[in-house]
Amino acid sequence: MTTLAAPSNWFRRAELWLDGYGKPAWIAAMVLGFILFWPIGLAILAYMIWGKHMFKSSCRKSYAIGGAGKSSGNSAFDAYKADTLRRLEDEQAAFDAFLTRLREAKDKAEFDQFMADNRKQRDAETRDVSAPL
Structure with a gap:
């Protein structure tokens, strides 16, 4: 039963480690994944897009929050x-x-x-x- 929890725990630790280094770490992991075996890079890219890691803090979003209409x-x-x-x-x-x-x-x-x-x-x-x- 511990063997089933280990992969998700490993994945979660890797995700938190990459989050600690920000977008450059995610992009480096994706490029490295493409170099090693292209489906890995593709999977990381998909996770970044659908997991909202790639576009977590958008310039447009921060501009809209500061908004021109705000008094x-x-x-x-x-x-x-x-x-x-x-x-x-x-x-x-x-x-x-x-x-x-x-x-x-x-x-x-x-x-x-x-x-x-x-x-x-x-x-x-x-x-x-x-x-x-």
Whole structure:
């Protein structure tokens, strides 16, 4: 009966040891698993993803917790923060519009170049066909 408990105890100790060293240890174990025998690496990768070890502390999650809508308790600072965020959103929208116009201008220039090249090629072919033999 102790033999059945030993593998899970060994696995749990290994898991706790890797957790102590953080994500780099898990990634190193996964790479080592792939080097030794690829199903081991694949199993570690699956465990990291489904066990939430790989994405335990996400930047997005910590940013959302600190959130932009949270009040600091200082009304002057909150007004400044809201004004700054609104200005940044406006700048982002203006920049996105600029990029769209830039892409459209590039596409138009490329299309105009294609049409000019195509026209030159057609003119050259019609000159070759209409030339006397």
